[in-house]
Amino acid sequence: MKIDKIECTILDYPLPVPLKPSWAPGRTFKTTSCLLVRVTTEDGITGIGAGPDCGRAGLYTIADLLAPYLLGKDVFCIEQISPIIRQAAKDGSYPWSVEMALWDIIGKAANQPVYRLWGAFQDTLPVYASLAEVVPVEEQIQRLYMLKEMGFGAVKLRLRRPDINDDIRVVQQIRAEFGDTLKLMVDANQAHVMPCPNPIGAWNYEDALKVAEAMYELDVLWLEEPLPRYGLEQIARLTAATKIPIAGGELHKGLHEYKQIIDMNCYDIIQADAAFSEGIFQLRKVAALAELSYKRFIPHTWSNGIGMGANLHLAASLPNCPWFEFPIDPPAWTNESRDFMMAEPFHISKDGTITVSNKPGLGLELNEDAIRQYSRLIWSSDELKDWN
Ligand SMILES: [Mg+2]
Incomplete structure (x- = not known):
């Protein structure tokens, strides 16, 4: 089943109100954008994936570094294709959405949802509402009451x-x-701050230890990213010194970085993301190493609806994933903000869980009208055929 065509579309969707996320202090986002990838086989099956929008760098990665070496490859040979994607990631920017699209094709060809191809540990997972903004406590409490009302x-x-x-x-x-x-x-x-006008200096070890101990006393389930990403010895020292689980790893890149943070016992909970960290099937290797090291693997999912949907298949296939991250922080970040490119936005059940789709592949359908309306840049591998 050979790859015949790869299409990329950068989508840009106006948020209902501007978003001020904690990871970019002082910045206000009026839109949310992503890079949608569609891969089509010679048999006419199309798979979809989506990753972060890195502007022309994202398009260049797929158009110049990846597509010429993927066209004609058999989609089932993921282990042959993954090193090519990894190399493109090294020289470019976040191309992992291509592997999502390949698994969407494989699932559709096999007439099975992807998580069932990978072992189907669970089809329903408890979710946590993953907020974005730092707001005054009175407003935070109001928002939490609203989220509780929604079932969180x-x-x-x-x-x-x-x-x-x-x-x-x-x-x-x-x-x-x-x-x-x-x-x-x-x-x-x-661990990370986006380019922004007001970057706040990162915590030092003593800050992190003080917050960790306070959060343990408050029965908080985990403390995430308390220290800079590559201070691995310091992170491992904190994890060993505290009773509260320490979580992290969302923007590490490549299997070797996860091997290192797991071997060094940096985190109790590994949070790789199929949109940012590695191919979705490759992350099953990271999850397996975490499982063998008595650690949980709970994927980071803050990208877009398709990226979250792909991570849901990964989570549902794993025995060591007890929670699922559900990004939502109204009024700016709603189900529609996150999933505008899909025919049906994700919703949670009233009991605070999410159920993975049992449709073949990733089980996600695009909203073509929205895609036409919010397209900013488009590229197709048909351009490469024209050159030959
Ligand atoms: Mg995080």
Whole structure:
């Protein structure tokens, strides 16, 4: 089943109100964008994937570094194709969505959902609402009541105030407000900051230890990214010193980096992402190494609806994935903001769970009208045929 065509579309969708995410202090996002990939075989099966929008760098990665070497390849030979994608990632930017599209094709050809091809450990997972913004505590509490009303039983808060004592106080107030009716996680986002006008200096070891101990006392389920990404010895020291599980790893790249952070016991919970970190099938190797090392693997999913949907198949296939990250933070980041390119946005069930689709492949259908309306840049591998 040979690859005949690869198409890329950068989509740009206006958010209902601007988003001010904790990972880009001082920046306001009026739109959300992504790179949609469609791969079609000679037999006429089309698979889809989507990753972050890296502008022309994203298109160049797929158009120049990847497509010439993928056309004509058998989609089933993922282990032959993955090294090519990995090399393109090294010289370019986030091409992993191509592997998502190949698995969508394989599932459609086999008439099976992808997670069932990989072992189908579970079809329903508890979700946590993964917030984006740091807001005043009164507003945060209002937002949490709304999320509880929607069925969420767990929420991941962002900690990124200039003073860690303010972060701790806010979590104390939220715990006092909700008692044990809401499970809490916290994400410090200290590993990475996007280019922004007000970058806040990262926590040092003492800050991270103080917050970790306070969060443990508040019965928070994990502390995410408390230290800079490549301070591996320091992260491992913190994980060994604290009772609260430490989570991280969302933007590491390549299998070798995950091997290192797992071997060094940097995190209790590994959070690789099929849109940012490696191919979705390759991440099953990372999850297996985590399982053998008595660690959980709970994928990061903050990209777009298709990326989240692909990560859901990965999560459903794993025995060591007890939660699923569900990015939502109204009024800016709604189900529609995240999933505008899909015919049906994801929703959770009233009991705070999500169920993976049982349709073949990734089970995702595109909203072609929305794609036409919000397309910003388009590229097709037919251009390469014209050159030959
Ligand atoms: Mg995170």
